[in-house]
Amino acid sequence: MDVLILGSASASGSRERDNTYLLLQHDEGSWMIDVGGNPLGKLKQAEIPLHSIKGVILTHFHIDHIFGLPSLLWGMWLGKRKEPLIICCPQDHQDQLGDILRAYRTDEWPIGFEIKVQPFDCAEPGTLFVQGDMTVSVFTSLHAGSTSGIRVACGDKVLVYSADTAPSEWIRSQPRIDVLIHEATQARGDMSIHTSLEGILTFYPVDRIPQVIAIHLTDDEPYDEVLAQYKKTGTPGVLLAHDMMRVSL
Numbered sequence: 001m002d003v004l005i006l007g008s009a010s011a012s013g014s015r016e017r018d019n020t021y022l023l024l025q026h027d028e029g030s031w032m033i034d035v036g037g038n039p040l041g042k043l044k045q046a047e048i049p050l051h052s053i054k055g056v057i058l059t060h061f062h063i064d065h066i067f068g069l070p071s072l073l074w075g076m077w078l079g080k081r082k083e084p085l086i087i088c089c090p091q092d093h094q095d096q097l098g099d100i101l102r103a104y105r106t107d108e109w110p111i112g113f114e115i116k117v118q119p120f121d122c123a124e125p126g127t128l129f130v131q132g133d134m135t136v137s138v139f140t141s142l143h144a145g146s147t148s149g150i151r152v153a154c155g156d157k158v159l160v161y162s163a164d165t166a167p168s169e170w171i172r173s174q175p176r177i178d179v180l181i182h183e184a185t186q187a188r189g190d191m192s193i194h195t196s197l198e199g200i201l202t203f204y205p206v207d208r209i210p211q212v213i214a215i216h217l218t219d220d221e222p223y224d225e226v227l228a229q230y231k232k233t234g235t236p237g238v239l240l241a242h243d244m245m246r247v248s249l
């Protein structure tokens with residue numbers, strides 16, 4: 001299983017990056033986690049056919065994480081999709097999702113495929129679905145409004161994506177993480193609903209996590225300075241995400 005980082009910017013946008021969203025690429029179907037600005041273009045760049053996408057998982061309903069959804073659906077309609085599309089959505093925002101689809105009048109296009117909404121409770125960590133050797137679960141993130149991080153287990157490997165969150169005790173207490181993709185909205189300092197890169201490096205046992213990738217990055221923040229400072233003290237490599245970065249699990 002691979003994770004393709006389709007966008008890596010924080011909410012305020014970026015000169016070079018799309019807002020943060022990911023693609024879980026799996027032999028039995030891919031899943032988009034959130035939908036940033038240019039899903040159709042990014043999939044074309046990566047030569048990933050739209051029909052390989054089985055569903056979308058929305059971590060929360062802040063606009064930068066969902067605003068590409070209508071475009072994705074439009075592309076699927078133009079592509080004459082017939083297979084159902086699953087949208088996993090925080091249950092607190094199921095009505096809002098319905099409102100968004102109605103506002104775009106998806107029922108009038110007409111879409112030739114079923115949109116199956118699968119609500120989940122952000123306050124109740126648990127399995128979302130199992131697909132072949134991949135188990136996808138959600139856990140509670142510490143953000144503004146109902147937000148879930150995503151845990152993906154594939155074989156004996158574990159990937160955790162924090163979504164937007166303050167430093168999370170749930171993540172810190174995990175016995176095994178092979179890849180941690182964690183938001184770092186700023187380079188330094190304490191934040192109430194987000195984490196800084198400095199926060200990642202000081203709060204988590206990064207020396208025990210083989211790959212740490214900082215995402216949800218803000219232009220002009222001194223991330224490189226922070227990395228250089230912590231490397232001097234022996235912290236192993238932590239990477240900054242960029243759009244179209246591929247991570248294998």
Ligand SMILES: O=c1ccn([C@@H]2O[C@H](COP(=O)(O)O)[C@@H](O)[C@H]2O)c(=O)[nH]1
Nearest residue numbers: 010011062063064065144145164193194
């Ligand atoms: O209740 C809220 C809602 C939003 N904000 C601010 O907006 C951004 C939303 O984007 P995210 O990518 O989800 O972070 C958030 O960072 C806040 O700056 C807020 O403060 N409170």
